[in-house]
Amino acid sequence: MPKLTINGQAVEVPAGTNLIEAARKVGVEVPHYCYHPALSIAGQCRLCMVDIEKTPRPTIACNTPASDGMVVWTETDRVKETRKSIMEFHLINHPLDCPVCDQAGECWLQIYYMRYGLYDPRMRDEKVHKPKAVPLGPHVMLDAERCILCSRCVRFCDEVTGTGELGIFHRGDDSEIGLFPGKELVNKYSGNVVDICPVGALTDRDFRFAVRVWYLDSTASICPGCARGCNIEVHVNRRRPHHNEGRRVARLKPRFNADVNRWWICDDGRYGFTFVDDKTRLVAPSSREDGAVSDATWEEAIAAIVGALGRFAPAEIGVFASPKMANEDLWALRRVLEQCGIRRVAFRVPPPVPGDEDTLLIRSDKNPNSRGAELLGLDGDGAAILRAACVRQVKCLWVFGHDLLASAWDPAETDAALRALSLLIFIGTNSNATSERAQWVLPAAAWVEREGTYTNFEGRVQRFRQAVEPLGQALPEWDILGRVLQALGAEVGAPRAERWFRELTSGVPAFGGMSYQAIGDTGAVLNAPSAGQPRSEPASRTPLR
């Protein structure tokens, strides 16, 4: 492993490490535009120049591997002067768009100009004009004038998605990025080109002109869109609620996790949060009698559930847990089921069309916590529960989030099953055809409105945190279920997600020894022998007691 010195600090790095990464190791940032650790080296922007002793002139750090005995200086007068000149080149044709540019506030041209540029402009000629506000696809907008031709987006499409839609056309100061005429940027990961664009050339159509980025707050979270559990940041707009028509979640951004999603998320995940502020959100408990819906208090709702749990025999009650519920919720549900002796429980409801899957991130299971629900022993036969309802063996059905009428199951049979029920209780974030049939509908908080953990398909337990307040009276499922347990006379501690997680870690061996602290921001892998495998063996599941 080569040992070198960067700005006087000694560092040892694996062979082949370039000087940008080596400098990062000792906390030195080498400014750059085109270099990205996930992509091939382009050497295009020339900004990462550093001085290396015994080398006649500054060298680009991105394409220089660290070697033994190298002495690197990143802040010499010559390097600073070089950076300034290169910034001047980059900005020759760059429009003064900042006041109307979405990138302002998180733009590396602005940041590096303030840090290393600060020259008086010498250009007197007209700037070269190029196409502006060109939609490249459903999610990405191109402003060719703002582009500095770093080619990150081109390399992303070539090397990460392998779709190769983008290119740099023409040459010299006519060069511009674009698509083959008539084509669209429609790959499943197109939003990532906006993230890696260091300037305002590629912006997000969904976020365009919505909120100034300096009004956003960021919360570490997990994408609930599939079993991968990509690490994300939830950007919320609390400080200017009148912007963007009151939409609270402004955008989702990928959060680096070397073991899960690296720098990326898919478009389905990135734009899949709209249900949070949707008109279909359930905001208050309600009951339906003879077609008339009336709001109820939580006390009335809990009393109604507890009453039902006592009125029906345990064998007459069926429960559809959801693989979209957090581990904490599922554990609280399991406590309720054990308290009442209910054994008819399932969580899988097959989707009408099988989910798509690829080799990069996207999993066909569009639920974030199927693995958790399996490990908690909730994996029963859902179709059998519906069949039992048809013949009135099950009379009370308790559904978490699912729309049973929009599944792969025969809608007529599901309809008959729902029709035969004496009582249908629905708990979820949004209304759907199934909730429309329920006698009791209870509002659950969406994942961005609460905290919890999901277990991904690889057995990695990851935390998501609260970014916004729950809408209306919505509560996390663990809270609702905790109230039910309490009303049933069981011992329930402090109403906090972490408490339920602690209880879960002592109840399910696979989670043993875990804590919110240990999970941290990057997750922790289950410790049961086979728990780290994508599909668990039945033996590793803990059966209902």
Next chain:
Amino acid sequence: MSASTVAFSDAQLAEVRRLQALYPDARAALLPVLHMAQETFGHISLEAEEYVAGLFDVTPAHVHEVVTFYTLFFRQPKGRHVVAVCHNLSCHLAGAPEIIAHVMRRLGIGVGATTDDGRVTLQAVECLCACEHAPMMQVDDRYEFGLTPEKVDQILEGLR
């Protein structure tokens, strides 16, 4: 040009394979193959770019990059003859602007355009490495030196 006519003959396809085998990265043969395409189809249409992309297992965007980079690839149908007048430094000092203006008057077209009868395409180009004979121009594959308006008239007359 319709899509169905954008196709190489079997002999040309064999030549494409021969060219691709010459380089460690087959993509390096893109330039000679694009020249073949231009000779065969007259100009390189978007259909031709897509066709060539298919021969190389690269995306059409990457063929488009190459075609738009080089000025000697014609993306529109060109005239039967191409007149390329140098307007770089030496030729400029020796009177290229007047020569270009004269050709434009004679042909009744601007730089970059083709006469209505499809006879001549006019270009203004950078240095063609014949400064000692400035002002000069290239007509198809020949160089024409020491241009005067009279000489230009004579040359244009000869283009049919």
